[in-house]
Structures are given as C-alpha cells and as structure tokens.
Amino acid sequence: MDAPLIDPFARAIEYLRISVTDRCDFRCVYCMSENMTFLPKKDLLSLEELDRMCSAFIRLGVKKLRVTGGEPLVRRDIMTFFNAMGRHLDSGALDELTVTTNASQLARFAKDLYAAGVRRINVSLDTLNEQKFADITRWGRLPQVLKGIDAAQDAGLRVKINTVALKGFNEDELFTLTEWCASRDMDLTFIEVMPMGDIGNEDRFGQYWSLKDVRARLEESYSVSDLSERTGGPARYVQLSETGQKIGFITPLSHNFCESCNRVRVTCTGDIYTCLGQEGHSDLRGPLRSSESDAILEEAIRAAIALKPRGHDFDYSRQRVDGQVSRHMSHTGG
Template structure:
C-alpha cells in the first residue's frame, strides 16, 4: 500500500464520506431550501468515476467508507457502486462500508445491502409525530420511513437513528424517542443543528438546542456513564444504566470535535472538502478525466496537505459565526 494520508496536524485520514447525489426525496428545513435547484445530472460523476476515486482513497489508507447524499438511494444504479465497494471489503482493504439514509427507499434495498457486506446504517429521523414530520421534511412520508426501518432490521442491518436536536420542535420528544429506540434495540445519536446553507441567522438561532442542555435533561431520568468507545466519527457516547441503551452526541457547537478528525468528504461532482465547516475544496475531476492533469493520487495528497485544524462554527453571543453558504446536501453531512 502507498504511504498513508497524514494531514498537517498529524491526523491520519482513514474515513471517507462519499456523496453520490445532491438530490433527495425530502426537503428537511435545516438541510436544504424548499425550492432546491439540484445539479444537472450531467455534472455528476458517473458511478464508475466514483468507484475510481473511492478506490484511490482506499489504496491510500481509508478504512471506512460511508455513502451519503442527498438521499443516496435515489441515485439510479446506486447498487452497482455499492457492489464495486464491496470488493474492498472482501479483499480486506476496507474495514467497513456504511450508509446514511432517510430510509424512504430502504424497503427496496435493505436485503441487497446486507448481501454486499453492509452491516449497519444510520437513519435520519427527527420526530415520531406524523404532523411534525411533515412540517420538518416539508413532504412527509413518515409511514414510508418507518417501513424502511422495519425492512432494515428484518434484513439484519444494525440501525442507528440520527436525530437533529431542534429547539421548540422535538424537545418534548426526547424521552419518547429514547424509549422507542430502546424498545427496538436501536442506538440513538443526537446532533446539534449546524450553520449550513443560506437559511437565515434567526432561523438557526431559533433552532439551536445545545446538547449540553439535552444531556442534562437526560440525566434527570437516567444515570449516564461516559463510554470511551468511538465509531470512527465525531460522536461521543454514553450508556443509560437503567436500559443499557447507547446514546451518542455530535456537538460541533458546544464542544468542537476537530482535534481527532480523520474524515474528508467527496461530493457527487468530484470536489473534496477537507473540512465540513470550511469552504476550501479540491476539484479532483481533472485528475480523473484529463491524462495531462496531476495524477489522481498526487492530487489527493495535495488536498490532504491543506486540511485545516478545524471549523469555526459558533452560536455564541446570539450570532452565527462560521456559517457555510452551501447546503448540507451538497457535501453529505
């Protein structure tokens, strides 16, 4: 194997998140605008190009690959890309192939994902209330999502629910969500809303629910034990002693998690973002398509050499700092 990818702060880059499409069949208000203008399909990398790029990262030491979107399962032919990545599981070059999804299409693909080596998925779900689900996603389909969760579990996938903590929206569902996940043997991770996309400062401040406060509220009912466990991402975990349930917290605002960052994000157009919260990016398309361009491996190394120490997200003093104009769906979260 080639020398591993090490950034300027001596962090090994071993985790690649690949957005295979910017399109989604929902319109979550914290993720995209209601009338999104999606990229023309001709601008997207082909599935074969995504294979070449992802495989190059794996040769350079990436051990975990997460497929994201938009909603990855709406990309036509997506299972051919999953199948291409599964060969790296079989060879031992890749430790884990995972997926983040809204589960609307999971009933169609769960069994195939398992057959190709996917063992767990993250499913985004912010409320169990059908009316509120329609409000936050703008399009609804809670029943379809729950059907997808059923299909994932029936196929043998380990499911983790990702819930964005939204002040005034799902605060009253904290314990119902925890209890629902406990009853279905699913882990649960809460995420602070991030300043991504041009949604307006007031909207972001109104939505922001500090996970420090959320954790304190959990502690009123459960005994929380901090866990040393890491899943390769930014989450920090606790165990609820009364139930054994594992709860994760992703806290880009109340606790910057950049010091151990091992991740980079590849967009569906071939742009590599070295940090979710910075605008610097490297366009890898020329290295894919132009024989006269910088060789692909060299282009990747040049990009990793620019990986910053961290992001600048901040909601202190009732203002939004470090806001990124691009929507979450562009870089895949």
C-alpha cells in the same frame, strides 16, 4: 505512493464520506430550501467515476467508507456502486461500508445493501409525530420511513437513529425517542444543527438546541455514564444504565470535536472538503477525468490532505450564527 494519508496535524485520514447525489426526496427545513435547484446531472461523478475515486482513497489507507447524499438511495442504479465497493470488503482493504439515509427507500434496498456487505446504517429521523414529520421534511411520510427501518432490521442491518436537536420542535420528544430506540435495540445519536446553506426563512439560531442541555435532561431520568468507545466519526458516547443503550452526541458548536478528526468528504461533483465547517476545497474531478491512470488523482488527493485545517469555525456563542458556510449539507454530503 504507498505512504498513508497524514494531514498537517499528524492525523491519519482513514474515513471517507462520499456523496453520490445532491438530490433528495425530502426537503428538511434545516438542510435545504423547499424549492431547491439541484446540480446538472452532467456535473455529477458517474457511478464508474465514484468507484475509481473511492478505490483510490482505499489504496491510500481509507478503511471506512460512508455513502451519503442528498438521499443516496434515490441515485439511479446505486446498487451497482455498492456492489462494486463490496470487493474491497472481500479483499480486506476496506473495514466498513456504511450509509446514511432518510430510510424512504430502505424497504426496496435493505436486503441488497446487506448482500453488498453493508452491516450498519444511520437513519436520519427527528420526530415520531406524523404531522411534525411532514412539517419538518416538507415532503416526507413517516409510515414509509418506519417501514424502511423495519425492513432494515429484518435484513440484519444494525440501525442507528440520527436526530437533529431542534429547539421548540422535538424537545418534548427527547424521552419518547430514547425509549422508542431502546425498545427496538437501536442506538441514538443527537446532532446540533449546523449553519450550512441558505434555507430560506428558517432561523438558524432559533433552531439551535445545545446538546449540553440534552444531556442534562437525560441525566434527570437516567444514570448516564461516559464511554471511551469511538466509531471513527465525531460522536462522543454515553450509556444509559436503565436501557443499556448507547447515546451519541455530535457537538460541532457546543464542544468542538476537531482534534481527533480523521475524516474527509468528497462531494458528488468530485470536490474534496477536508473540513465540514470551512469553505476551502480542492477539485478531484479534473484530475480524475484527465487521465485513465490514477497517479494524477492520487497526487491531487495527497495535495488536498496537506491543506486540511486544524478545525472549523462554527460558533453560536455570540447569539448569532458565526462560521456559516454557503453550501448546503446535501451538496457536501450529510
């Protein structure tokens, strides 16, 4: 049982993304519909169960744990979980504890996150225009988010901005976002919109802006050089000589990043998805709840990893959305 987690393609699984809730205080148009029906709370893993789940993965070799949602910081008493995970940092079993957030609650939690051992966070932010921000998040307020980012930096957290590249929406803010991040010593990662879940009347293909074009636009104004650096995630990085900042590109559509995938996702209900872009999943909640011992759970984790596919099927190349999956990103974990 001490053997590391190795998938069928000889990739060591060292990175777990765990969703602690499907709920969010925003309703971003590319992520979910405005009138979402969220999961019954009884279906969600308790904080104690989330601790057991993550601890089992850490025993099996996971070195990086990213906490996601929904919006993870809206989960009641969530700092109890972060503080519990801190013991794995203290023991050296876990190398990094991170979180992806919309920053709406960061003003409340930034200092506590740092105290729990979090040193890096990703903040999802697609525009610096207050009206456009309200439009794309439906419920969000930009000043609240900016206040949260201020609090995070004041607390000592390293902030990286994640921006979904959206055609016709934030194309005109490419350089504004880049310069703003540079002025605050924040790295920036662009993400291609992914075809996940029913989002109502929104047009997936109409939203899609290839990051090949984003890079080409940046190269018109900056000296762009490739970096070999990887952070355990799917991003490929470049550096802008003029600002010194690092720019990431997450390209599930224009450039498949599956060959080096070392990640799995566990949802807030205890399903494990070994590929973001496939429907296949395995139940870990049943094994978790079936015994006070973790032996059955660890066996189920190994069985799930043995089913991990080579890669996903996302594809926009035929002028339509292929490889779409039915679940929302907020359920899987952003």
